[in-house]
Every structure is written in C-alpha cells, then in structure tokens.
Amino acid sequence: MIRYYLVRVRIEGFRGINNSSDPLDLRFKSDAVNSIFGPNGLGKSSIYDALSYAIRGCISKLDDLPHAEDASSYYCNRFHATGSSTIHLTFEPDDGGSNVEIRVMRSATGDRSVDSPTGYSAPEELLQTLNSDFVLLDQNAFLRFVEESPLQRGRTFSGLLGLAKLSEYRQVLQTLSHRRNLNTDFDISTLESQLASARRQRDVALAQARSHFKSLTGKELIVPLDPHVTLGEAEKSLANIELLKSHLATKRLPDVDFKEVHECMRAAEKSDLRDELVLLSQAYSTCVALKATSEEAVDQEALRNLLIKKNTLLEHTHGSLLPPVYQSTLRVLESADWDERLCPACETLREVPLSPEIKARQSAYQLVSECQQEIGLKWKSSVWVTRLKSVEASAELTIANDDQCFHRLDTVFCSGTANVADLDDAIARLKAVDVLLKARIQQITKRKEEIEKLLPPSLVTLSQQIHHAEQLVEQIQQYVAQDVNESTISAQLAKRKKWIEFVEKAFSVFSEAEVALSTNKALAIESEYQQMYAEITTNPAVVPKLQRASGTEDLHLRLEQFYGLTDVSATTLLQESYRNALALAIFLSTALRSTQ
C-alpha cells in the first residue's frame, strides 16, 4: 500500500487566512517531524482547519455549534475578495512516483469541489483514505479520550485500533439480542398466554367428551383421543335404536342433523314434556360446563401476585407526568451539540453523564408497563375470568345487565389500572354467581326428575343418549380445533424462540471474539505507550495501563504504578497536562502501530 507524505500546503481565503491572490505557502519535509509555531492570531489553527476541511469535508468544532450560529458561513474568510476558498495539498508517494497535487475549493455558497491539477484520477478517494481516527488529532480529542465514559473510551479506542466496524456490529448485535426487547418485539408473552389458553380449552373439551362418551357407551374414552375411533364407538351404541337407523344409515355421526332427530322424537312421543326435557338437558349441560375448575385458585393467586408486583414497581416511579420529561431530556442529551453532563432542566453541570440515570428511570416505568401488560394477558387468558363472563351472560341465570360486573372489571384490568381490590371484587362476584348457578342446577335436576317419571322409561333413556351423542360430537370438534390451534401457536413460538437463541448466541460469539482481538491489540502497544509516556513526562514512578473490562466494551485508564501505589485510577489522579501526555502517548503509539 502506497503511503503519502504531505510536503506542501497552499491556502487562500479559508477561515482566518485571507491571502487574496497570494496563497499562504507552507512546505514540509517528508523525512522529519514538522512543526508550525508562531504568535497568537497568525493562522496556525486555520491551517489545521483547512486540512480538516480538505480531508474530512467539515470542521467539527464549527459544525458542533448551535444551528443559530450559522457556522457554515464562517468556513470561508469573510474579508476575501471573492468569498471563496482554495486549499492546495501536495503529497509525495513513498513508492518514488511523482508528487500528487489535490485542489479543494469551497464556493461562496458553500459548495465543495475537488480536482487534481497533476491529473490524479481519484483525488476525493485519496483524501478519504487519509481520514482515519488518528489523523488530525487536536487537544479536544485527547481530552475526550481521558474524560469520557469507559464505554465511550472503549469505542474510541476500537476506532483507533481499526476495529470501529466490529464495534459497530457488536452494538447492533447487542441491541438485537436484548432479551426484554426480543420478548416484546416477538410477542412471546402473548403467544405463551394464547398457548396456555388453547391447551386449557382443549383439556376442558376432552373432559366433557370423556363424560359424554362414558354416559353414551359405558366405556372409558381412550386417550390420546382419536376422533375417528371414538365416533365409531358412539355410532355402534346408537346403531340399534330404531328411531335413529334412518339418520345413521348413510352418514357419520358429525353429519347427522340433530335438529331433525329431535323433531322425529317429538313426533313419535307427541308430548310437550319431551321438548321440555330436551331443553332441560341442554340447560343442564350448559350449567355444568360453567362450574368451577380446580385450577381457578392458582390462576387467581397468580393474578394477585402480579398486582402486588405492580404496586411494588410503582413505588420506584414518580407519577405519570415525568415519562415525557425523561423522553425530552434524553433527546436533548443525545443531541450532538449538548454536553451530556449538563442537565437540560436546571443547567447544572454534573460529574457524570446524565443519560444512564434517565434511562434507569425510564426503565422503572417500562417495568410497570410490562407488568400491566402481563396482568392484562393473565386476566384475558384465565379460565375463571372467561367463566365469570359466561356465567353472567348465561341465559340460564337471567342476570340483568345493570347487575353484571364483568365488563367493568374487564375494562379496569385491560387498561392497566386494576388493583388487588378489583381482583377481590371479581372473585367475590364469581362466588355470588356460583351460588346462583348451583341453585339453577338443582332446579333443573328436580324438574328433569319430575318429567322423567312422567315419560316412558325407554324414551327418557333415548333422549339422554341423543343428547350425549350430540354433545360428544360438539366437544370432539372443539377438541380438534383447539388441538390444531395449540400446534400452530407452538410451532410459531418454537420458531421465534429458536431465533432468539440464535441471535443471543451470535452476540455472545461476536462479543467474545471482539474483546479478545481488542485486548490483544491493546497489549501489543502497551510497552510502547508506557515508554512514550515515561519519556514525555520524565517520571518513571507513574506507569499507565489500559484495561479492557471482561465481556464488555468498557476501557479503563488505570495507573499500574503511582508512587508506590498499584492499580489506581488515572483519570482522577493525573493532572491535566499529564492526562494529555497519556492520551498523546496512546494515540501516537496506536498510530505508529497502524503504519507498521
């Protein structure tokens, strides 16, 4: 790779250099360290700015000023006759080839153009190759390196070591593998809740099917349930019933029109009692299906624990007015022209950057929000909640709309404002309607027994068999539907969890490799910057050391030796000039290593 030495610079009309029609002309030696010195106000900084504009296309210290300062209109010299600037750079290649001259111009309207009077084919590309992290260093770069956070220092150092792109990839992978983000973005909690709900509904359908199958055939249902075999057994039980023969002769049980069967029975029996018995059997099944299950107490306790957890999390927040303030504060802190230690609200200068503290406070609100979502999902997926809704709405209990409380509680739980008292209210309400339900079942049972005594025994049994057959078909269909639903959600969840596992592994692998590479590179320059620092300060009692924190991007500036003390903080102990010397030693040793 050819290296280019800057051997001449000519500047006209740029920053503090006017030199109209007579450019400032500086020549440098390619085989020596060149220095420029002179009294204040002569244009030394303008030369640095001109090189910065030529190579980077900008002057950071101007661009970082507030927008109102209109910094772009101060690139060109304000007193120059044309208001435009010209910067000529002459490079000497180290392969013995001819010098390359590049001209960078900035018009009065701010347009930049680059060409090569010596005919170099790609002048802009050549300038871009010079734009690396250790070219054009100023005192601010040194100060930032010493004073910025260990994380930011680690990233700057990665740039110096030529690892900026790897650092960038690491940050992206870190964002993508953040577990809480993944759970939110991939709807993991929602899918898990839907899966649990599908399994419960499938199990309820299976239990119902088992009960009706036993009543119909006198046999135990074989599990896992095979719909074809089960329905075949049911059809055998019904095959000898004269009234049903015509209905089952050419059809499978699921295809039988039970409404038609009931009409046939009604016609055969010619009795209103028959109709009432059918309705009572249906009402009985409806009511029994609404009875409590053993899992309800566990679900209620889980919901109670979530509500208590939310209250605990709320204690770490400070009301609903602050989140937008935190959001605005963070946007200000992250803007390029704001000192991240300066509080945007009171303009107090803090010792450490404010962003981590603001993010921690936002995180407290995020945890409350997640807990509220979890409460909403738990409420929606709990069987007892579904039961409360169904019981209140059931035509069997005829509860007036004004007396129903499910919809009010549903709004409270889904909006995230529910508390333990609301849960107690819901449980108490469920107990109250369960009492009504029990009374209704007793009433139905009593009336059924009365009718059964009045009807011929054979038809009573037949009526029950048809009812069980009809219910069996319905529950098997429900079981199959929920089984398919469960399989679909399971597959979806498995795919997403597999991705999450993959992306977490990817970050872990990348991070370990990047830390190892960076650590090795830092170790390779250790003796160089330590020696350089000792030569600059002529003080062997202080020995600096860069320490990469295990598994993170943090880079700590430590002192291996400090007048007999070992492993102490460089940032807090070193005076400003020594800090500059340390940063200078690190930057130069890194730059020297990169050119080897």
Add this chain to the structure above:
Amino acid sequence: MSTFSFDSSLSAEANIERFYAHLSTLDANFAALLKNNLSTMLPLSDSSQIRGTRRVAFNRAIMAALEKSEATLGDEPA
C-alpha cells in the same frame, strides 16, 4: 460449536464474513437472515428513538421471514 476468533491480519469486512460463515455452521438460514437484514440497523449515530423504531422494524422483518417455510429463510432480504 467450535470457538470463533477474529484474525488480526484481516480487514473488518473479511472478519465479519468469517463470522457469518461461522454462524452458518450453527444455522445457515438464520445466518443468512441476519446478514441480509443487519444493515437496516445502521447507522448507530441516530437518536435512540429512531434506533428503537429500526429495531422493531428489523424484528418484524425477521418474524415475517420466520412465518415462511424454513427452506426459504435467508434466500432474499426480508
């Protein structure tokens, strides 16, 4: 899965290619999916709000790709 390390004699781009090749030994489809979509997360210099929006869009693209059959994963940018 064997240990992976970067080669200090190679450029960042070449090392990242090696990283993807290594990930392919874990899951070739997922590695291709990550590679094809990762550039949408850049640049990092934007505000945290914009980066958050990009992350959500990235994960939505991944979810959409996961809904396709496993065989087609990673064949094209999502």
